[in-house]
Amino acid sequence: MQNEAKTERFRQIVENKFQIYNSLFMSLPYDKMTNIGMLLPFLYEESRIGYEKGLSPEEIVEEFFGKHTDLVSEEQKTELLFKIIQYIERQVVLFDSIEDAAFPQLHSVNEAGTLSHLHDRAVQEHQLEETREKMQDFAVKVVFTAHPTQFYPNSVQRILHDLRSAIMKDSVTEIDMLLQQLGKTPFLNREKPTPLDEAMSIIFYLRYVYYDSIGELYSSIKNTFGNQHFVPPQDIFQLGFWPGGDRDGNPFVTAEITKQVAQELYTSILKSYYAHLKNLRRRLSFRGVSEVLETLSHELYEAIFRDQNISAVQILKRLKEAEKILKEQHNGLFKNLLEDFQDRVKIFGTHFATLDIRQDSRIHQQVIDEIIVKKAGFTSENISTKEKLKWLLETDVVLDPNDFEGITKDTLENIFNIKKIQQRNGERGLSRYIISNSDEVKDVLNVFGMFRLCGYREEDINIDIVPLFETMEGLDAGEKVMKELYELPIYRKHLERRGNSQTIMLGFSDGTKDGGYLKANWEIYETKEQLTKISNENNIKVIFFDGRGGPPARGGGKTHDFYASQGKTIANNKIELTIQGQTITSVFGNKDQAKYNFEQLLTAGIENDVFKNSKKDLTEKERKLIQELAEISFKKYSDLKAHPMFVPYLQEMSTLEYYGRTNIGSRPSKRGGTNELKFEDLRAIPFVGSWSQLKQNVPGFFGFGFALNELKNQGRFDEVHALYKGSDFFKTLVLNSMMSMNKSYFPLTYYMKNNAKFGGFWNILFDEYQLSKSMMLELTGFKMLMEEDPLSRKSVKIREKIVLPLLSIQQYALMKIQKKEGNIEAYEKLVMRSLFGNINASRNSA
Structure with missing residues (x-):
């Protein structure tokens, strides 16, 4: 009803x-x-x-x-x-x-996943204290990326x-x-946006959506769960920022750009404080208080427009002065408004959102090799990886970026600049360095070593070094890499200085591109379990940062359900994920949506630990079954990838070639500088986007239906049905895959089935779509896709009705x-x- x-x-x-x-x-x-x-x-x-x-x-x-x-x-x-x-x-x-x-x-304020619903449930199940306890050491972090999936x-x-x-x-x-x-x-950008343009586009949302939505949401948590013994931590909601810091595959992100973006973030949060203070002064017009706030207003103005520095500590000191006078002389009138402002300063500091640095491990290796040849007297042929690392971690050499050119110079300049950015924006302004394509210990140590080469004493490296495991090989290697790092004295000391906490990023997009939908999701689940175990054994608090995106093929779909379905074998210290492009506007694009979706993430993480639910924890039998399904689907997807028509089909029959020509993002649409298109060079977004434009959404379902059918043919479909009923994780995978299929429309490309070159390949895709759809409907008992989400x-x-003529035009032109x-x-x-x-x-x- x-x-x-x-x-x-x-x-x-x-x-x-x-x-x-x-x-x-x-x-x-x-x-x-x-x-x-x-x-x-x-x-x-x-x-x-x-x-x-x-x-x-x-x-x-x-x-x-x-x-x-x-x-x-x-x-x-x-x-x-x-x-x-x-x-x-x-x-x-x-x-x-x-x-x-x-x-x-x-959306009702009391529906599942809201703070109000969480509070009512905690009271009913006598878990209110446990809920507060979990809040004390938990956070949700949403990281805005510059990936071009938004065309406005x-x-x-x-x-x-x-x-x-x-x-x-x-x-x-x-x-x-x-x-x-x-x-x-x-509706068109005349030119490709620069990384700075991309940053400014997202800073618009920081100022006009998140400053208020997160401030108001924190106030709600405080009012709902706070009491005289418990004040929720102000960093329970955090924002991260990649535009201007993410140089993986983007030659336009330079050390100078990173510095400019950090400056813009600093100025923008001060402008938000300045505007907020203006409204606050209209209420707090009392003698003594108004003078203190006027002084603060002047200091903020000087910092915004006259390049004077101001820290969060200085702002809070002024507000404390005002609060003291307000309490002592004016009965604390409007004290709640002053507290709200103080909370926002504690939430956003002088950084607004934390800027991340990201670069590919192979680029770091290039940089290290050049440095070693130039400064250590080795030639690249006569030195092993072990010897390179030994030199890197023991040398006293401090480099001057000006002794180098190109990417080496820029990489070193960027590391030198981190100190300056932290001085102005606070340490939260830039506090981690992410390494794409991590699959070896050296990938992490290379970054640690580069900080040493830039003159940082080991105790002054106030940066979390974050490996990103994204390919099937990377995910497989994750446990071994982290075990070695945890046991390495130099790195272990670094972790102790960072509070014995290690962030590890896992990439859904490249995982799905590499291994197919079911295998990638299961591989990431298992990798998280292994990394949780090895971290616990070493007394390290592990935080998983998920490179998730909009559609299910990029790890998206129903995010609340995904996080709520992770059992106790996976560390749940923080929910951290990427959002980009149309996901920013559609899921976090205005105050109401942002508050709702931040709430959903927070409650998913807290419920997971506080409320027991047997459907979250997989039994040994359920694991074996998911593993079996994942392997069958992986084989099917791998055969598709190995088909000689796979890349040519995307190249000739889809919009893949056109992504790079649109002026939507500053980053090239493929890695590598050659003209030849190789599967491994394809970026996940154009890859998934091209299937989406064809209305085929292959990465979101291919191989899943085949795997289900294999077990049905073995007379074991009742086992799969029991798995769907008994495991929230598996159920979420099925429902998200159905979302991908619901947005597919194969009649658009029926004409391809008779194509001399690609007809056979098209039929493989269509047959698997038909099979997956019928198998999932049978499994769920639904009469239509997405039946449970009207x-x-x-x-x-x-939306499909609006764009059907557009699809006709696109295919006509192709x-x-x-x-x-x-x-x-x-x-x-x-x-x-x-x-x-x-x-x-x-x-x-x-």
Whole structure:
């Protein structure tokens, strides 16, 4: 009944509103877009009916031109298609805004996963003290990354922000004006954004969403769980930041850029404090207090605009002075407002979000090799890895970056700058160095050694060194690498100085690309168990940092369910994950959503330890079964990867080649500088995104259905059914995979099954989709995919309807390119332009 009520509510406040405002939008007079509003429904109908009949996108689009327009020339036709794309892009923004505005009305403050629900449950089950105890030593950290999965330029994001507010007020006049602005605002970046541009785009959210949402959320925790004996720690919610620090595969992130981004973060939080203080002074206008706050306001101004330094300690000292006068002379009036400001300073310091450095281990090795040849007198041929490490960890040489060039110079400059950044932004401003593609002990020690080479005394290396295990090999090596590191005296001493705490990052995206959906998820689960065990044995508090993304194929999906399903064999000291692109706007894009999703993460982590649930812990029998399914699916996926048509199919039939040409991110879409495309060089985002654009979502299900069917053929499906019923972890994997399949639409590419080169390969994909869908429906007892989540299903359905004409245009253009027909340049531009709307419309994959 509750689901039915929610669905009806969604129909009223999302679907109906979209129909109303969309009709308003379709009648607006845009430059060069006259009549598009009338033509678009025809293209949708031609697409819907055409795909049901098995027509190709080319036949559908040509039929649309023939029946509904009198256009003859290729130039006129492509011009119309460009206008339709522009139109649909704006429809997507409109739907985003309406759905976001409806969020508070669709989610109750008492539903599962909220703080209120956690408190009620803790009281009922007499676990309130245990809940407070867990809060004392637990945190949630969301790390914003610059990965390009969001195509809205900043100007459009700001319209989206304003449009959402106007829709919440139902202000038709304001909505009308904003829709007109939207119609005339370009959706394209003229040039690729720089890493600094990407950083500024996310800093917008820090200032206008997270400063308030996290501040208010902390206040809620304090009011709900706090008492005279317990004040929740102010770092229970934390923000991390990769733009400007993540140089893995991005030659545009330099030491100078990192310094600039750190400065912007510092200035931005001070601006937020300055604005907050302005409001506070309107209430605290009392003698003595107002003078102290005025002095603070002046000090903040000097730090923002006159390059004067101010620390969080100095700000808090002023606020303490004000608090003392307020209590002693003014009966503590409005004391709660002053406390709220103090809490925010403790939460955000002078860093706002913690900047991370990330680089690939192979780049570090290049740098070390160059240094050793130049400074140690060795040649690269006559020195072993062991000898390199010995020199690195024992030498007294202190390097000057100016003695080097290129990447070596920049790497060293960056390490030198960390000290300066920590002095201004505080130690929380930059406190860790992440190493991509870690699979050996040397990968971690190389970084430790580079700090020594830059003149840091070992006791002054105030940085956590974080290995990132992401490939199948890396995950397999994780336990051995960490065991060796924990037993190494020089590294063990470093960990003692860091509070005997070790952060380890695990990458879902590359794991899935490498091993397939089921194998990657199970491999990461097992790796976490092994790393938990080895860390506990060495008295190290391990923190797992998950490189998770939007769609299930990148570790996304239902994040709360994922974390709530991890049993006691996995360390649960902190929930830490990456978010990027459309996940930022769709899951954490406004105050209501951000608060809700931060709450969901926090309660998932706390419930996991405080409330017992046998479905979280896997029995030996359940483990063996998941292992067996994972191996069968891995074999199936590996065979697909090894198929000679795998990379050519993506290269020739998908949008993969076009990701790198769009001006959406500063980072190249593949590693390596060669023109030849190799599977291992493919970045996870364009890889997963290209399957998504084809509406095939292969990385989110391939091999899963095959594995389920294998056990069914052995007469063991009852075992799998018992596993689904008994294990929250396995159930979450199944439901997230179904989400991937629900967003697949194979009729779009039916035409490929007869392709001389790729027909056989397409049929392999389609057969596995059909099999996976039928097996999962049988396993869950559902009549349709995502049956248990009607709101997401409805949202997906509307979005898929909006973008169906866009998909037809994209495939039509790809078919023209494949046949080398007509103006290839124009068709390539059509493919690139249609990428934007498709990705933005897929935001609810998160």
